[in-house]
Amino acid sequence: MDEKVTREIFPRDSRKSYGLVELMKKTAPIVKKEPEDTVYVWPNLLMIEIICAILVTVGLMVLIQFEHAPLRSLADPSTTPNPMRAPWYFLGLQELLVYFDPWYAGVVLPGMIIAGLMLFPYLDVNPKGVGYYTYSERKFAVFNYSFGFAIWWITIVIGTYLRGLDWQWYWPWSNHLEHMNPALVTLIPLHLIFVNWFHVSEGVGKLFGDIIFIGYFALGTIIPMIIWKPMYKAMGLWRYLTFSFFFLSMMGVALKIVLRLLFNIKYVLVTPWINI
Amino acid sequence: MLQKIKNEIVESQIFKSVFRHGYPDNDLDRAYAIFSSVFLHIHPVKVRRSALRMRYTFCLGGITLFLFIILSVTGIWLMFYYTPYTGLAYRNIKDLQFVIFGGNLMRDLHRFAAHGMVLFVWLHMTRVFLTGAYKAPREFNWIVGVVLLVNTLVLSWTGYLLPWDQLAYWAVTVGAKMASYTPLIGQNGPWGPQLGFLPTNDIMFMLLGGTVVGQNALIRFYVLHCVVLPLVVTVFLAVHFWRIRKDGFSGPL
Numbered sequence: 001m002d003e004k005v006t007r008e009i010f011p012r013d014s015r016k017s018y019g020l021v022e023l024m025k026k027t028a029p030i031v032k033k034e035p036e037d038t039v040y041v042w043p044n045l046l047m048i049e050i051i052c053a054i055l056v057t058v059g060l061m062v063l064i065q066f067e068h069a070p071l072r073s074l075a076d077p078s079t080t081p082n083p084m085r086a087p088w089y090f091l092g093l094q095e096l097l098v099y100f101d102p103w104y105a106g107v108v109l110p111g112m113i114i115a116g117l118m119l120f121p122y123l124d125v126n127p128k129g130v131g132y133y134t135y136s137e138r139k140f141a142v143f144n145y146s147f148g149f150a151i152w153w154i155t156i157v158i159g160t161y162l163r164g165l166d167w168q169w170y171w172p173w174s175n176h177l178e179h180m181n182p183a184l185v186t187l188i189p190l191h192l193i194f195v196n197w198f199h200v201s202e203g204v205g206k207l208f209g210d211i212i213f214i215g216y217f218a219l220g221t222i223i224p225m226i227i228w229k230p231m232y233k234a235m236g237l238w239r240y241l242t243f244s245f246f247f248l249s250m251m252g253v254a255l256k257i258v259l260r261l262l263f264n265i266k267y268v269l270v271t272p273w274i275n276i
Numbered sequence: 277m278l279q280k281i282k283n284e285i286v287e288s289q290i291f292k293s294v295f296r297h298g299y300p301d302n303d304l305d306r307a308y309a310i311f312s313s314v315f316l317h318i319h320p321v322k323v324r325r326s327a328l329r330m331r332y333t334f335c336l337g338g339i340t341l342f343l344f345i346i347l348s349v350t351g352i353w354l355m356f357y358y359t360p361y362t363g364l365a366y367r368n369i370k371d372l373q374f375v376i377f378g379g380n381l382m383r384d385l386h387r388f389a390a391h392g393m394v395l396f397v398w399l400h401m402t403r404v405f406l407t408g409a410y411k412a413p414r415e416f417n418w419i420v421g422v423v424l425l426v427n428t429l430v431l432s433w434t435g436y437l438l439p440w441d442q443l444a445y446w447a448v449t450v451g452a453k454m455a456s457y458t459p460l461i462g463q464n465g466p467w468g469p470q471l472g473f474l475p476t477n478d479i480m481f482m483l484l485g486g487t488v489v490g491q492n493a494l495i496r497f498y499v500l501h502c503v504v505l506p507l508v509v510t511v512f513l514a515v516h517f518w519r520i521r522k523d524g525f526s527g528p529l
Contacts, residue, residue: 013304014298014302014303014304014305015302016304037324037325037326038322038323038324038325039322039323039324039325039328040303040306040307040310040321040322041306041310041316041319041320041321041322041323042300042306042309042310042316043300043306044323044328045319045323045327045328046316046319048328048330048335049335049338052335052338052339052342053342056339056342056343056346056392057346060346060385060388060389060392063388064381064384064385064388067384067388068380068384069383069384069386069387069388070443071369071370071373071439071441071443072441072442072443073441073442074366074440074441074442075362075366075440075441075442075444075445076442076445077445077488077489079442080446081442081443081446084446084447084450085447086447086450086451087432087433087436087447088391089394089429089432090429090433090451094450101457102453102454102457102464103457103458103459103462103464103465103466106454106457107454107455107457107458107459107462107465108459114422114426117422117425118418118419118422120410120418121410121411121412121414121415121418121419122415124410124411127411127412128408129407129408129411130407130408130409130411130526131407131408131409131526131527132332132407132408133406133407134408138408141405141408142405142406145402145405145406149402273466273467274459274466
């Protein structure tokens with residue numbers, strides 16, 4: 001369109017205000033709202049953003065007066081520090097190495113956390129609770145998120161404060177310079193317990209372990225399907241199975257931590273290829 | 277007199293070619309100020325009054341973005357003094373600590389802004405979760421957010437190696453060792469050796485460019501940390517903000 005013509009029809013005038021009006025088939029968020037409901041971004045929102053930026057800058061400046069970026073001695077491949085700690089945000093995963101083999105704790109589980117987080121919007125079918133803080137309207141969703149991150153943060157705290165030489169458990173009052181006797185804790189795979197208790201062969205013991213492992217996932221999936229039928233109906237089969245898999249895996253991590261810390265159990269599922 | 281000088285400047289062809297609008301003290305110019313600026317136009321011209329409520333967003337996403345900007349600025353500054361060579365990297369950091377003016381300030385800012393970014397990404401995600409802002413029609417933006425979270429963590433981890441001290445070397449050694457346990461494609465992972473993966477051709481070898489953390493690993497992490505990952509984050513940030521505008525802000529109506 002020729003600009004000259006546009007200018008003549010709509011001369012710019014700072015005393016007038018302009019609005020764009022569009023006809024839509026659907027209902028849009030702004031439809032039926034009073035004009036007073038909105039304010040100009042300049043200066044209302046920009047001012048908040050600038051204040052936030054200043055506060056963050058001041059906070060950082062104050063912080064670095066007390067704490068400095070660490071720098072240890074030059075990298076030396078022949079001297080391994082003990083204990084070797086990952087950066088704090090990965091300490092949770094490092095702590096999980098105590099409870100699971102590296103292929104699970106270090107690779108598969110992080111992958112499942114990422115996948116589970118990404119899938120969450122598609123698994124949460126509850127339409128309530130958008131745009132405001134609520135616990136009562138979506139208790140189960142909030143429980144899931146909180147539980148996952150409780151494990152994440154608790155393992156970080158354990159890794160930071162309760163682990164010492166050889167990644168053994170050290171209380172704050174323990175002697176952190178003395179090595180603990182690793183023979184004090186003997187880890188045993190679950191199937192050997194069955195072998196001892198029921199005097200069965202190792203193969204049968206392993207079978208018990210497999211049954212417990214598969215049974216946990218099978219019953220954990222089927223029982224809620226029957227008890228909470230409305231929830232299952234609302235989710236549909238595939239959504240429910242996906243959610244159930246991630247939910248039971250998350251709970252499994254917590255269960256395994258308890259089994260390992262209280263009963264020294266190393267593996268539940270034992271196969272020639274993988275152990276969990 | 278001052279008014280006259282001001283008018284001379286504001287009415288000049290140069291000034292008018294840069295700023296297409298007057299000072300934003302009226303509604304028309306306020307609108308122009310936002311949508312004629314490449315930096316400000318990620319905002320809408322107007323927002324709902326309720327969207328300004330601090331107790332809804334706590335500014336967490338904005339703070340994360342601001343920390344990313346601080347990290348970019350201090351990071352580029354640090355690049356002027358850093359050589360990704362195992363024989364020099366550690367000495368460069370020592371120089372930053374003891375010789376270069378402002379070296380400590382920039383390094384400390386970079387380090388703690390990085391910690392802060394990890395923390396605030398998580399806080400922002402928690403806020404989004406608790407307000408149900410990930411629900412339809414915003415599911416995809418949540419995925420973009422998770423990608424940004426993962427990128428933030430990987431950025432932190434790749435940056436961890438660069439000082440080439442004991443902390444850096446062993447944290448990355450332990451982390452890279454994890455990669456060798458990857459099922460199917462790691463030398464120590466389930467079914468890895470059966471599929472022919474050895475220390476010289478598995479995923480850990482690809483990550484480090486060798487069997488141990490050395491010069492090749494340092495240059496890889498350097499390029500990832502300074503070029504590849506910041507670019508990836510920037511692209512996903514653009515999508516993230518674009519989708520907020522397109523899908524609408526979740527806040528109270």
